[in-house]
Amino acid sequence: MVKQPETVNYGVLEHIDFPADIRKLNIAQLNTLAGEVRDLIIHTVSSCGGHLAASLGTVELTLALHYVFNTPQDKIVWDVGHQSYAHKIITGRKNAFAHLRKQNGISGFPRREESPYDVFDVGHSGTSISAAAGFTEAGCLKGDHNKIIAVIGDGSMTTGMAFEGLNWVGDRNKNMIIVLNDNEMSISSNVGAMSSYLSRVMTGHKITTLKADIKSFLNSIPGVGGGMIKFAQKIEEILKTLMVPGALFEEMGFTYVGPLEGHRLNYLIKNFENIKELTGPVLVHVITKKGKGYRFAEANPLTYHGVAPFNVETGKSLALPSDIPTYTKVFGRTLVNLARADSRIVAITAAMCDGTGLDQFSKEFPKRFYDVGIAEQHAVSFAAGLAAEGFIPVVAIYSTFLQRAYDQIVYDVCLQKLPVVFAIDRGGLVGEDGATHQGLLDYSYLRSIPDIIVMAPKDENELQHMLKTAVGCGHPVSLRYPRGKGVGAVLDDEPGTLEIGKGEVLRDGTDLAVVAVGTTVHTALAAAKKLSGEGLNIKVINARFVKPLDSELILKTAATIKKIITIEENMLQGGFGSAVLELLAERGVTGVWVKRLGIPDEFVKHATQAQQRHKYGIDEEGIIRAIKDMLAGQSGLQ
Numbered sequence: 001m002v003k004q005p006e007t008v009n010y011g012v013l014e015h016i017d018f019p020a021d022i023r024k025l026n027i028a029q030l031n032t033l034a035g036e037v038r039d040l041i042i043h044t045v046s047s048c049g050g051h052l053a054a055s056l057g058t059v060e061l062t063l064a065l066h067y068v069f070n071t072p073q074d075k076i077v078w079d080v081g082h083q084s085y086a087h088k089i090i091t092g093r094k095n096a097f098a099h100l101r102k103q104n105g106i107s108g109f110p111r112r113e114e115s116p117y118d119v120f121d122v123g124h125s126g127t128s129i130s131a132a133a134g135f136t137e138a139g140c141l142k143g144d145h146n147k148i149i150a151v152i153g154d155g156s157m158t159t160g161m162a163f164e165g166l167n168w169v170g171d172r173n174k175n176m177i178i179v180l181n182d183n184e185m186s187i188s189s190n191v192g193a194m195s196s197y198l199s200r201v202m203t204g205h206k207i208t209t210l211k212a213d214i215k216s217f218l219n220s221i222p223g224v225g226g227g228m229i230k231f232a233q234k235i236e237e238i239l240k241t242l243m244v245p246g247a248l249f250e251e252m253g254f255t256y257v258g259p260l261e262g263h264r265l266n267y268l269i270k271n272f273e274n275i276k277e278l279t280g281p282v283l284v285h286v287i288t289k290k291g292k293g294y295r296f297a298e299a300n301p302l303t304y305h306g307v308a309p310f311n312v313e314t315g316k317s318l319a320l321p322s323d324i325p326t327y328t329k330v331f332g333r334t335l336v337n338l339a340r341a342d343s344r345i346v347a348i349t350a351a352m353c354d355g356t357g358l359d360q361f362s363k364e365f366p367k368r369f370y371d372v373g374i375a376e377q378h379a380v381s382f383a384a385g386l387a388a389e390g391f392i393p394v395v396a397i398y399s400t401f402l403q404r405a406y407d408q409i410v411y412d413v414c415l416q417k418l419p420v421v422f423a424i425d426r427g428g429l430v431g432e433d434g435a436t437h438q439g440l441l442d443y444s445y446l447r448s449i450p451d452i453i454v455m456a457p458k459d460e461n462e463l464q465h466m467l468k469t470a471v472g473c474g475h476p477v478s479l480r481y482p483r484g485k486g487v488g489a490v491l492d493d494e495p496g497t498l499e500i501g502k503g504e505v506l507r508d509g510t511d512l513a514v515v516a517v518g519t520t521v522h523t524a525l526a527a528a529k530k531l532s533g534e535g536l537n538i539k540v541i542n543a544r545f546v547k548p549l550d551s552e553l554i555l556k557t558a559a560t561i562k563k564i565i566t567i568e569e570n571m572l573q574g575g576f577g578s579a580v581l582e583l584l585a586e587r588g589v590t591g592v593w594v595k596r597l598g599i600p601d602e603f604v605k606h607a608t609q610a611q612q613r614h615k616y617g618i619d620e621e622g623i624i625r626a627i628k629d630m631l632a633g634q635s636g637l638q
Contacts, residue, residue, distance in 0.1 A: 018092055037086050042293070048100050051305060053304040056290070056297055057083065061268065064268035064269050077148070078122055079127060103606070122436070128151065136148045136174050155351060175280060177283075262288035271284070272284075331396070331425070335357075339368065340364075349372075350397055394470075397425070421477045427569070428519055435605055452475070453500060456517050458521035463481055465492075466479050466498060468495035469498045506541065513538075513541065517567070
């Protein structure tokens with residue numbers, strides 16, 4: 001049974017601050033340390049939430065890498081970073097780990113500003129190999145001989161960028177190590193033991209020297225050596241193809257090692273010591289178990305991939321039950337209902353079926369559901385091909401991940417005016433996941449593209465109507481909605497169709513107008529109602545559309561009310577407020593004060609969503625303050 005953190009005595013971990021400390025330990029002590037690190041991860045994440053299963057699966061791998069290699073001079077480049085909690089604990093952040101993902105605490109992902117052991121900021125899949133290649137090439141240019149190790153998961157290997165990196169690294173033939181952390185394949189103990197043994201032997205100095213000596217000997221035989229070498233190489237390749245699952249990597253120019261059991265420290269350490277002496281690009285295939293050491297996470301690694309605070313003993317979430325559905329759930333349910341009535345609707349996701357609410361769709365319409373893996377670019381162009389043949393693809397991807405497919409949105413979808421619907425989940429501030437995951441750029445990067453409609457619902461009921469509008473309008477559409485629960489709006493039995501480019505006045509007023517979009521609408525409405533008690537008459541408009549704007553409504557408002565505040569959960573540069581200013585400038589409207597509320601020119605760090613909204617003045621308190629400042633004459637055109 002796992003103890004609560006206040007009763008735990010971490011006997012070995014207590015003396016570990018940096019990797020140099022673990023290099024003094026024997027195997028028995030290292031195994032004890034692995035258990036204590038795993039225990040600390042479980043209890044910390046149970047308190048503050050985070051990415052649990054992946055980090056539990058890489059504890060021994062992390063210890064082995066830091067034990068064998070001279071970090072941080074030797075550099076470990078993590079992919080995504082979901083699996084880096086053990087790395088953080090043993091690289092000087094053990095005492096700070098209790099504040100994981102909290103405001104002013106340490107990030108849930110590797111961050112260069114936190115530690116010299118975090119050599120590269122990560123958060124999105126597939127970047128490690130290319131970044132590590134850059135470190136390797138930089139070392140060659142500077143004359144350094146440090147080892148560079150990229151750690152990438154099997155899921156991240158589905159990204160096109162990973163294969164671009166593999167292709168380049170294999171061709172360059174530089175000294176670099178790629179660790180493929182495979183946590184989906186299971187192997188029996190017998191196969192694992194034999195595999196580990198063979199890999200240890202084949203990477204040992206004696207064997208590699210022997211192979212070189214045999215090659216030299218055969219080459220020295222006049223008229224025979226060359227043919228014998230080719231024959232021997234052919235036999236070796238055939239045996240590798242039959243016995244080793246690494247033929248593809250060998251063909252790409254890598255020395256393939258593995259599969260290795262990822263939870264046997266003595267085997268891992270011996271293999272990495274041997275691998276350390278190899279030259280050229282090496283790919284090490286390590287088999288790990290996601291959620292290792294915590295039975296609930298082992299049984300259901302998907303549920304425990306990213307978790308909110310939970311009870312360690314039961315595995316149950318500590319979140320209070322709620323009857324209010326999430327935006328994601330409303331989206332998924334509405335799409336299923338629409339697909340029942342229209343066989344042209346298909347759904348596409350990039351390795352996020354449950355996360356995007358498409359689990360029910362995938363079960364009810366398995367032939368119309370496509371999970372393309374972590375391959376957002378492919379997802380968008382694939383959708384374009386389906387749309388060109390008369391289907392209505394709904395591509396459900398998080399805002400921050402859709403950025404990776406910008407080129408495909410521009411040229412494969414919008415240039416051809418194909419009716420692809422981008423269901424953009426996690427739009428706006430997402431909280432504790434931090435800078436790499438905030439969905440704050442999509443208004444800006446999408447509204448600059450011709451022929452796309454950009455809209456955002458004020459609540460979960462309007463989401464239903466917008467999705468019905470999107471699949472039926474025959475245009476490229478971006479439909480953006482936030483992470484988390486709705487506002488508790490009553491859901492209409494049947495979704496209707498909205499008029500494209502038309503907003504709505506939720507509250508009339510004469511003193512000042514607030515034009516809000518998406519999640520900020522209800523907050524603006526609450527602020528206006530509160531100010532009415534102070535005798536202020538504030539008009540509130542739900543813009544609905546970032547593109548096309550409701551020009552008529554905005555211009556009419558500007559003509560009658562000379563003070564306007566725009567509000568959005570997006571970067572101010574090029575966002576919704578910028579679109580309003582552009583409209584006023586194009587129409588020659590003068591004498592109107594406009595203040596834009598949103599996210600300034602900076603990356604947003606991890607904190608709760610409420611803390612982030614408060615910091616940037618887009619919560620109720622911030623909106624009230626902005627209104628009062630403008631009415632007091634303290635704000636002008638921005």
